[in-house]
Amino acid sequence: MPDSFDREKIVDCMFDPITSSILAELEGGEKTCSFLANQASIPESEVLERLSYLIEHDFIKKNTDGETTLSANSEKLSSIVESSDNFDQTISGLEKMDSYLN
Numbered sequence: 001m002p003d004s005f006d007r008e009k010i011v012d013c014m015f016d017p018i019t020s021s022i023l024a025e026l027e028g029g030e031k032t033c034s035f036l037a038n039q040a041s042i043p044e045s046e047v048l049e050r051l052s053y054l055i056e057h058d059f060i061k062k063n064t065d066g067e068t069t070l071s072a073n074s075e076k077l078s079s080i081v082e083s084s085d086n087f088d089q090t091i092s093g094l095e096k097m098d099s100y101l102n
Contacts, residue, residue: 005057010080018042019050023072026060030071044068 013019022036037044054060059076063069
């Protein structure tokens with residue numbers, strides 16, 4: 001059974017300024033939740049909250065053996081951005097992010 005998720009919600013998560021900075025950290029490989037929280041200057045609980053939808057749909061893998069670590073499913077994340085069906089939503093997401101920055 002294919003995973004069903006809201007593509008727009010995934011794009012919104014990915015292009016949120018704080019969440020995108022967390023995802024950028026994960027591009028380098030698995031990181032501890034405490035490291036990500038420190039880098040983003042937010043509590044660990046907020047890191048997990050911001051990534052919860054991405055974790056739920058396996059875009060981010062969460063490992064709780066010992067200290068909580070997170071890693072990106074780069075292939076799955078890339079497929080959302082590269083999907084031609086989703087191109088307009090990606091542009092909209094970038095425009096949203098640009099409006100936050102300005």
